[in-house]
Amino acid sequence: AQSVTQPDIHITVSEGASLELRCNYSYGATPYLFWYVQSPGQGLQLLLKYFSGDTLVQGIKGFEAEFKRSQSSFNLRKPSVHWSDAAEYFCAVGARAGGTSYGKLTFGQGTILTVHP
């Protein structure tokens, strides 16, 4: 069974500082990996995804993530954080379901990001 670990429950950074949110997964094959963000009162919005190919993926809002198979990690990064990035961030792995399709998502615990001015 797949699982996802986000070791940091809460991270605080200053506006303009760089950010890295950690994600480690456990899955028996090459995973499909996702980062979602949730702002208060909002649904889960996809930031970026990895299915195959280039291990460095770019997403919306200036975020990127790097898939490292050897470390079973998919860390999310942003070079300069903005106050509007304060939210909760979820890493997820999708179980392959034939071909390049996938089924359910398994989520990590989430990391709450606080941004200080």
Add this chain to the structure above:
Amino acid sequence: EPEVTQTPSHQVTQMGQEVILRCVPISNHLYFYWYRQILGQKVEFLVSFYNNEISEKSEIFDDQFSVERPDGSNFTLKIRSTKLEDSAMYFCASRKDGPKNIQYFGAGTRLSVL
């Protein structure tokens, strides 16, 4: 941009009552999902639905739960007799058929069982 719509945003019910949580998936999507998040815990998969039948369900999704697509637009989750431990945020998601399509999530329904 099309979005997944969930109603109500907050539902309060008494223990033992039936509740129906409603979702309107994106119109050309064919896969539908329910997830839940108990306060302070992970988002957990409950059930997936495709071609008018359940394609996968978790151990959480017992006989107290059911899903239905009663018409061409709605996707519902029914809890027959709510328990205190059913209190959670429930998220609906949908995606298109085909490979590499992402799941789009609604804003969630907060269920409070008293």
